[in-house]
Amino acid sequence: MGFVRKKRGMLVLGPFRGKKADIMHEIYFLMFQLIMVFVVALALFQYINNVATDLGFEKRFTSIDLGLLTTTIYYAPGTMKHTYIPIPFPVPMDFSFDNSLVDIKERGKDLHMFYWFLSDTDLDPLSEDVQIQISRGEDTAERGTEQSKVGTMTTWFASRKSPPPPPNFTYYKTGRQVSFDQNVTNPLQQVCPVVNTTVEEWSSEKIFLMKVLPSPQDYSNAELPTNRIAQILAARYSNFEMSGTGTAGSLGSGSGSLISAIPDDAKAVIVIGDAGEEREPGSLIIYIPVDSNMMKERKLACFLINDILTADTVIFYVQIMPIYVEALDDDSPLRVFAEKSSPDQVMVFIDISDFTDDQVDVEKVSEAVYRALDRYHGAFNLPLISGATLSFTAPAAGAAAGGPVVAGPEVSGAPPERLTGTGDSAPARMFSVCSSGELGLEQGMQKLKSVAQYWAEQSMADGAVYVKGGITVRGSLQCSNNGRPKWIMETLKRYYPSDPLPSICNPATGDTQTAECREELRRVYQTKVVDHFSGKYLCADCATYLAQMFRCAFGSLHKYTTHPLTMPVIAGTHGAISGYSDEGDVRFNDAVWGVDKGENCWDSVIVAQLGGRLQFGDVIELIPNHYVLYTGGAGLSYELLEMGGFAFPSSAGITRGDYSFKINGEGPRGVRTENRADIALRAARKGCLVRRAGNEPSRKVF
Amino acid sequence: MVVDKRQFAAGRKGIMSFNFLVMIPRIIFLVIMMIVCVILIRMFLNNKFDVTDIQSEVLIDGMLYGAGGVGYLDPVTGRTYPEVIDPDQLNSYELDNTLYYPANNIISARIVVGKGTLLVGEPSLFRAVYYNKEWYDNWEPLLRWNIAGIGGVKDYTREFPIILRRPDGSLTSGEVHFQVIQPRSARAQR
Numbered sequence: 001m002g003f004v005r006k007k008r009g010m011l012v013l014g015p016f017r018g019k020k021a022d023i024m025h026e027i028y029f030l031m032f033q034l035i036m037v038f039v040v041a042l043a044l045f046q047y048i049n050n051v052a053t054d055l056g057f058e059k060r061f062t063s064i065d066l067g068l069l070t071t072t073i074y075y076a077p078g079t080m081k082h083t084y085i086p087i088p089f090p091v092p093m094d095f096s097f098d099n100s101l102v103d104i105k106e107r108g109k110d111l112h113m114f115y116w117f118l119s120d121t122d123l124d125p126l127s128e129d130v131q132i133q134i135s136r137g138e139d140t141a142e143r144g145t146e147q148s149k150v151g152t153m154t155t156w157f158a159s160r161k162s163p164p165p166p167p168n169f170t171y172y173k174t175g176r177q178v179s180f181d182q183n184v185t186n187p188l189q190q191v192c193p194v195v196n197t198t199v200e201e202w203s204s205e206k207i208f209l210m211k212v213l214p215s216p217q218d219y220s221n222a223e224l225p226t227n228r229i230a231q232i233l234a235a236r237y238s239n240f241e242m243s244g245t246g247t248a249g250s251l252g253s254g255s256g257s258l259i260s261a262i263p264d265d266a267k268a269v270i271v272i273g274d275a276g277e278e279r280e281p282g283s284l285i286i287y288i289p290v291d292s293n294m295m296k297e298r299k300l301a302c303f304l305i306n307d308i309l310t311a312d313t314v315i316f317y318v319q320i321m322p323i324y325v326e327a328l329d330d331d332s333p334l335r336v337f338a339e340k341s342s343p344d345q346v347m348v349f350i351d352i353s354d355f356t357d358d359q360v361d362v363e364k365v366s367e368a369v370y371r372a373l374d375r376y377h378g379a380f381n382l383p384l385i386s387g388a389t390l391s392f393t394a395p396a397a398g399a400a401a402g403g404p405v406v407a408g409p410e411v412s413g414a415p416p417e418r419l420t421g422t423g424d425s426a427p428a429r430m431f432s433v434c435s436s437g438e439l440g441l442e443q444g445m446q447k448l449k450s451v452a453q454y455w456a457e458q459s460m461a462d463g464a465v466y467v468k469g470g471i472t473v474r475g476s477l478q479c480s481n482n483g484r485p486k487w488i489m490e491t492l493k494r495y496y497p498s499d500p501l502p503s504i505c506n507p508a509t510g511d512t513q514t515a516e517c518r519e520e521l522r523r524v525y526q527t528k529v530v531d532h533f534s535g536k537y538l539c540a541d542c543a544t545y546l547a548q549m550f551r552c553a554f555g556s557l558h559k560y561t562t563h564p565l566t567m568p569v570i571a572g573t574h575g576a577i578s579g580y581s582d583e584g585d586v587r588f589n590d591a592v593w594g595v596d597k598g599e600n601c602w603d604s605v606i607v608a609q610l611g612g613r614l615q616f617g618d619v620i621e622l623i624p625n626h627y628v629l630y631t632g633g634a635g636l637s638y639e640l641l642e643m644g645g646f647a648f649p650s651s652a653g654i655t656r657g658d659y660s661f662k663i664n665g666e667g668p669r670g671v672r673t674e675n676r677a678d679i680a681l682r683a684a685r686k687g688c689l690v691r692r693a694g695n696e697p698s699r700k701v702f
Numbered sequence: 703m704v705v706d707k708r709q710f711a712a713g714r715k716g717i718m719s720f721n722f723l724v725m726i727p728r729i730i731f732l733v734i735m736m737i738v739c740v741i742l743i744r745m746f747l748n749n750k751f752d753v754t755d756i757q758s759e760v761l762i763d764g765m766l767y768g769a770g771g772v773g774y775l776d777p778v779t780g781r782t783y784p785e786v787i788d789p790d791q792l793n794s795y796e797l798d799n800t801l802y803y804p805a806n807n808i809i810s811a812r813i814v815v816g817k818g819t820l821l822v823g824e825p826s827l828f829r830a831v832y833y834n835k836e837w838y839d840n841w842e843p844l845l846r847w848n849i850a851g852i853g854g855v856k857d858y859t860r861e862f863p864i865i866l867r868r869p870d871g872s873l874t875s876g877e878v879h880f881q882v883i884q885p886r887s888a889r890a891q892r
Binding site for chain 2: 194
């Protein structure tokens with residue numbers, strides 16, 4: 001009130017005297033009102049701005065979205081894969097899934113947003129983290145460049161042609177678990193029935209172990225996996241009781257089975273051994289009796305399968321097989337089910353006879369049996385078995401499992417560029433399943449089946465680099481390229497647009513004729529592309545991929561080849577095609593099938609030609625200079641295995657395989673499987689299959 | 703608005719008082735306008751999500767079509783038959799112990815299957831089971847009060863024609879009725 005002064009005992013407003021004062025008075029009030037309006041408007045705009053920029057809405061939305069999605073995925077029966085693309089966040093975000101809650105927050109801040117999701121207690125609890133990265137560039141090119149340094153393979157190449165794909169992560173659901181890491185799942189795991197089998201203290205319940213072996217002498221063979229598994233379980237866990245060996249059983253000597261009487265107080269009976277059924281090698285069968293307790297027995301068998309089948313378990317067939325005991329032959333080992341002493345007992349028969357002794361890791365199978373019983377009896381909060389190996393075959397650990405899944409490109413920590421000319425062409429995990437020594441023809445083809453299965457899974461999990469023109473140097477795992485300069489130059493220009501091409505070449509005219517230019521291009525390509533991904537991906541072209549696979553299966557490149565490059569299957573840019581031979585005498589799958597362009601090759605003809613003619617292991621020239629492996633007839637879930645792949649015309653109505661390309665377009669590609677060989681071939685050329693080599697296969701394995 | 707001094711002989715103090723009084727409705731009007739603006743903005747900025755119906759739908763669909771729900775599970779084949787229900791397999795205990803939420807005060811449901819009614823139809827096929835019966839019993843009486851705020855609960859009902867499996871294995875038509883109740887106050891927190 002500085003403008004107020006005292007005069008003659010009363011307050012008089014100094015400036016507000018007279019007409020001028022009135023005007024001033026009014027002006028001040030107007031100014032006051034204007035200021036008020038501005039303050040209010042400013043506050044409103046600030047409020048709107050806060051709402052617009054605040055992440056509360058996005059976090060809330062995403063948490064609910066993920067909660068409902070995860071619930072739905074838990075409900076989904078069977079095996080499934082689902083990729084989730086979150087709404088764009090302007091800052092890095094952390095998603096955490098734990099205790100049936102999804103927790104979303106900005107990285108480095110503690111403002112959490114939760115939402116719940118339903119968990120199926122038959123499955124392992126979902127407890128994983130996802131980190132959403134962002135790129136900091138403003139425009140497409142900059143973002144692409146930034147991602148190229150550190151991004152994953154998928155985003156790296158996609159970013160060159162279009163804006164980088166949004167960050168995403170993928171749910172993998174099997175019968176055992178929901179995970180964001182395919183490397184910790186196994187699609188053969190089963191969905192288990194829901195029935196209450198909870199016991200308060202199951203460690204005090206008696207579990208009876210039985211062994212059923214082909215001959216009485218087997219019971220004293222300490223090297224047999226069946227005996228060792230039973231011994232391990234009985235020795236480690238006090239409630240496991242092992243049947244006495246040498247006790248004459250009721251099955252008679254015909255089967256050679258020796259069984260003790262099953263105690264009445266045994267809660268569960270686990271039978272391990274040989275059911276005497278002829279199966280495909282590599283099959284895991286668990287038999288259960290058809291009786292009043294079958295639901296629980298199915299649940300236990302299902303848990304056993306799910307615990308035995310970890311991510312790196314390589315088997316070909318798994319089944320829970322109900323058995324009508326009355327229908328069995330008298331000497332069938334499965335008649336052991338008739339020995340149940342109580343209808344309330346659960347009894348399962350684990351048949352591991354379709355695996356060789358060295359394929360059964362007795363320690364891990366024993367642990368799996370114990371864990372399955374633990375889960376069966378109600379232990380819900382089990383830790384995830386990320387990276388653990390409870391498997392029949394025990395390849396070396398693959399890609400590191402566990403830890404957060406990083407969706408989207410990393411924004412820091414770009415790996416240093418290597419300047420050397422060569423690098424490991426194949427990740428160790430892909431060769432962990434290879435034969436240690438040379439195998440014969442039939443053994444090798446059996447092995448090829450498992451290698452193809454494993455490689456396909458590994459390749460599709462991570463995406464295999466398809467270095468066009470890349471070759472694997474003979475006798476080593478070093479990867480090089482065949483030095484096709486024009487293709488390399490085009491590739492470099494597309495993928496490294498900001499990097500100058502080697503000055504020794506002529507980028508303007510594309511002149512790459514000089515030897516120095518070609519060598520420099522080869523070196524640059526090697527360091528920037530091949531070496532960059534060599535530790536993780538297999539460097540090969542379509543043919544050398546298959547060559548490496550054959551080599552992995554048979555253990556040698558030299559024995560079974562007629563090609564001067566000592567590879568069993570050589571094709572592609574080298575122009576040479578070789579079949580598969582056994583020391584030049586017995587030929588197996590000698591034919592390389594090509595596709596004829598003849599006018600008379602109608603679809604029906606193709607199908608007719610395919611029928612019975614293709615064999616597992618055949619190499620098919622799908623299109624000129626592009627080769628795939630025929631994998632039908634071997635029990636695999638697909639009929640074509642293709643490294644690299646090609647683009648089907650969309651109008652062809654193709655039913656794609658279970659897996660699609662990791663990367664579409666040119667350049668590095670993934671491995672794809674196709675489960676309709678006839679359709680694929682038909683779409684490829686609208687032609688017919690013709691043999692490129694003359695010799696008929698003299699032996700049929702599958 | 704300028705006050706004529708000649709009409710107010712009470713002096714300048716009176717004029718000032720009058721002017722201040724005149725300002726009051728102006729300020730009140732200004733405040734009202736501010737409030738109206740805020741209300742309008744809040745009306746157009748929807749920052750809340752009500753997904754209770756979706757959540758109920760997911761629960762119902764999961765129970766009806768997913769493994770671990772109310773669908774008939776053939777123990778021989780291990781296959782779950784969607785929309786086929788074996789009343790003898792329905793069990794509140796199994797539902798409670800299979801479907802896990804981090805807290806039990808989130809959602810509850812009552813599932814009734816039957817053919818016709820208890821009086822007209824096949825009484826032997828009539829079953830009523832619950833998911834989270836403890837809280838269903840707590841919340842169900844609140845439905846009649848229809849409390850709109852966070853103190854209330856909300857229900858969601860669906861009916862489906864299904865196939866019922868008799869104990870002898872024969873099949874017949876029937877109905878299943880789901881009633882899902884959720885509190886309006888449920889908030890996820892750790």
